[in-house]
Amino acid sequence: MQTRVLVCVALLSLPTAVLTDEPTALQQIMQDLGDNLAEISDGLLNHDLELTAKGAKAIAEHPKIPPEQVHLVAKELGPEMPVFKQFDVRVHNLALEISAAATAGDREAAVSGFHRLVDGCIACHDAYKDRIAAVLKN
Numbered sequence: 001m002q003t004r005v006l007v008c009v010a011l012l013s014l015p016t017a018v019l020t021d022e023p024t025a026l027q028q029i030m031q032d033l034g035d036n037l038a039e040i041s042d043g044l045l046n047h048d049l050e051l052t053a054k055g056a057k058a059i060a061e062h063p064k065i066p067p068e069q070v071h072l073v074a075k076e077l078g079p080e081m082p083v084f085k086q087f088d089v090r091v092h093n094l095a096l097e098i099s100a101a102a103t104a105g106d107r108e109a110a111v112s113g114f115h116r117l118v119d120g121c122i123a124c125h126d127a128y129k130d131r132i133a134a135v136l137k138n
């Protein structure tokens with residue numbers, strides 16, 4: 001898994017400096033998270049816990065933000081950086097919880113985790129989305 005993450009980081013690092021209209025690396029990661037969140041909810045709505053587990057696992061294992069973007073984010077947020085990271089950790093842990101619940105066939109626990117996951121996504125967006133998007137645009 002470590003290797004795969006590193007490969008993803010390497011791939012995502014390449015084009016960001018050149019392209020302006022393309023999604024930023026973080027933006028691409030986020031678009032994938034949106035798709036994965038839809039898999040979790042589709043799975044719950046259709047009683048397909050395998051799909052729910054798949055989406056949750058993908059969120060838990062999402063690629064890292066490329067180092068140059070981490071640097072830009074850290075520069076913008078300064079002492080608030082740990083708070084930003086904490087939002088990501090919260091989402092990560094909830095995704096693991098949902099994946100485990102779905103794999104164990106515990107739909108109720110997966111539903112409860114799903115609600116808290118959405119809250120976690122939205123909490124970071126309310127606090128940082130626009131601010132970070134503006135910094136990464138250039």
Ligand code: HEC
Pocket residue numbers: 024026027030031033034037059084085087088091117120121122124125128129130132133136
């Ligand atoms: C640690 C903070 C953080 C967390 C947690 C987070 N996001 Fe985001 N999200 C962002 C930021 C910052 C952007 C803006 C990225 C940009 O425009 O470069 C964003 C943008 C997005 C976008 C818009 C992408 C686009 O096309 O412009 C989607 C969709 C999204 N996030 C989904 C999610 C989902 C789903 C979750 C939870 C599973 C989530 N995010 C959790 C920070 C976060």
